[in-house]
Amino acid sequence: MYEKDGEKYFVVDGHVHYWDASPENTANKYGEGFIKCFYDYHKNLSPEEYIWPFEKYRKYSAEEMMHDLFEVGYVDVAIFQSTYLSDFYHNGFNTAERNSILKERHPDKFIVNGSFEPRLGEAGLENFERQAREQGWQGVKLYTAEWHEDSKGWKLDDYWSLKHLEKCAELGIKNIHVHKGPTIWPLNRDSFDVADVDRVASMYPELNFIVEHVGLPRLEDFCWIGTQEPNVYGGLAVAMPFIYAKPRYFAQVLGELLYWLGEDRLLFASDYALWHPKWIVEMFVDFEYPGDAEFDDYAEVTPDIKRKILGLNAARLYDIEVPEELQLITADQGTGFDVEEKPATER
Amino acid sequence: MIEREKVLDALSGVRDPELDEPITDLRFVAGVEISGDEVEVRLRLPTYFCAPNFAYLMAADAKAAALSVPGVREARVRLEDHFTSEEINAGIARNSDFEETFTGLADGELDELRELFRRKAFVARGERLFRELMREGHSPEDLAALRVGDLPESETAQKYLERRAELGLDVSPESPLVVDPEGNRVPEEAVVAHLRFARMTRVSIEGNASLCRGLLRTRYGLAGKEEALL
Numbered sequence: 001m002y003e004k005d006g007e008k009y010f011v012v013d014g015h016v017h018y019w020d021a022s023p024e025n026t027a028n029k030y031g032e033g034f035i036k037c038f039y040d041y042h043k044n045l046s047p048e049e050y051i052w053p054f055e056k057y058r059k060y061s062a063e064e065m066m067h068d069l070f071e072v073g074y075v076d077v078a079i080f081q082s083t084y085l086s087d088f089y090h091n092g093f094n095t096a097e098r099n100s101i102l103k104e105r106h107p108d109k110f111i112v113n114g115s116f117e118p119r120l121g122e123a124g125l126e127n128f129e130r131q132a133r134e135q136g137w138q139g140v141k142l143y144t145a146e147w148h149e150d151s152k153g154w155k156l157d158d159y160w161s162l163k164h165l166e167k168c169a170e171l172g173i174k175n176i177h178v179h180k181g182p183t184i185w186p187l188n189r190d191s192f193d194v195a196d197v198d199r200v201a202s203m204y205p206e207l208n209f210i211v212e213h214v215g216l217p218r219l220e221d222f223c224w225i226g227t228q229e230p231n232v233y234g235g236l237a238v239a240m241p242f243i244y245a246k247p248r249y250f251a252q253v254l255g256e257l258l259y260w261l262g263e264d265r266l267l268f269a270s271d272y273a274l275w276h277p278k279w280i281v282e283m284f285v286d287f288e289y290p291g292d293a294e295f296d297d298y299a300e301v302t303p304d305i306k307r308k309i310l311g312l313n314a315a316r317l318y319d320i321e322v323p324e325e326l327q328l329i330t331a332d333q334g335t336g337f338d339v340e341e342k343p344a345t346e347r
Numbered sequence: 348m349i350e351r352e353k354v355l356d357a358l359s360g361v362r363d364p365e366l367d368e369p370i371t372d373l374r375f376v377a378g379v380e381i382s383g384d385e386v387e388v389r390l391r392l393p394t395y396f397c398a399p400n401f402a403y404l405m406a407a408d409a410k411a412a413a414l415s416v417p418g419v420r421e422a423r424v425r426l427e428d429h430f431t432s433e434e435i436n437a438g439i440a441r442n443s444d445f446e447e448t449f450t451g452l453a454d455g456e457l458d459e460l461r462e463l464f465r466r467k468a469f470v471a472r473g474e475r476l477f478r479e480l481m482r483e484g485h486s487p488e489d490l491a492a493l494r495v496g497d498l499p500e501s502e503t504a505q506k507y508l509e510r511r512a513e514l515g516l517d518v519s520p521e522s523p524l525v526v527d528p529e530g531n532r533v534p535e536e537a538v539v540a541h542l543r544f545a546r547m548t549r550v551s552i553e554g555n556a557s558l559c560r561g562l563l564r565t566r567y568g569l570a571g572k573e574e575a576l577l
Contacts, residue, residue: 030430033395033430034395036395037395040393040565041562043565044558044564044565045561186452186453186454187449188400188445188446188454188457188459189400189459190398190400190460190463190464191398191399191400192398216555217554217555218551219550219551219554220467220544223547224544242554242558246554246557246558249550249553249554249557253550253554256546256547256550259543293482
């Protein structure tokens, strides 16, 4: 919970990791390149006092994570988006198994999302169902750029992916987090293409598709899909930290997202340990548009809109209980949630 | 003797297809070595995992640009620190097309991809120009009535027309100013919606370019203040 100027904010961090990219766990040059790339993002967009040494960044302790998120970072509940990268790291990057260690110790603080690997076919599907039932997953994180044997990526509307999504619907796993790109099959197409999200979102209106980092670097394609599909949401991981290093750009992205998707379909995320939630929450609560003409036609971002983005939208998707005093202040004045439900259609 | 300046000038004609800016401005050219009538161009990118298709296009274009400088007999391009450096460098050296360079990973060449991003860049360039005109007092309705010949001279206008011509669209003075990505006139009642969408495309491209600049600086510890924070 964060409080400022008499306003209180319930905070759900929609995308966190407990990763292990230590040299011992790194399998090859791709794993090495991956964590270095992450580190450049971290260094480039964080305020200086929040930049970690590379060694710590590769592998941090559970205690550090608990401290950063819950003791100083204002987070009430955090959602693990498990990312396997099994071809890059011996024991995976941050698997559901690893993330569950923290969940077991702090059951009220974490939600662990699972994942599926469509290229494992039928056997993978059976395994997925078993795990999902055991763990009671409410959501999955899908990384379509994951390598697997000779394959360098997959699409959400591939045959076995559809089978898994059907299974999600059947099991009530309604939150499908999609991390796009850079997919490299087929290599000649745009590797951040989000068109497959559009197709599966229409096929499964009962599922919510949360596109991570709001489709960046294809914000325009993502927003367009968002206007077509009411069950498409934007996860703000990666977009949030621009608020410090590139504030005008952040303001434009937020303005565009609010215009095209609206305030009910955006979810705050720090992407910890890419970035620390503390400074992002503080700056976001202080946020207002720059004063010049470029921003004239964006509507003000009120405390209620901030409350929705910081936590209430995610709380709704994940049935997280929110204390009464942290609910929308103006909820009973006709400015509450307004997500249009799309009628179920034939597949 | 081949002048370094000439080679750099030729390289400034190569654009990042996604960011619509010269690779020289983006600081993707890490070095140019000249020895006799041979030129070697070293390229670097903001991340290890930048999309290989754009990387290949820039490498191939850089080679062609270097070869276009009078007196250059041989040009080599070396892409550094990328997860497909080996494949791209070997492919460019052999003058292989994209499918040959990435056997089994591609199902076509890159013309469609390049075309798609040229259209996005064109839309964004248009938005910049129209915004400038509106700041000077034109309403969206005015814009719908304007023709290319009515454009005041400016760098923004010139860039816009270059991109438009590159797509093979009409740039004659009597052609309508506001057109969609396929070159069809945008009617008066659709201008506002067109601008709204174009703005998002422009924000997206500018933001990506700004992020790429920042990541490159961080990755290579480059000095110099970042250009005006977007």
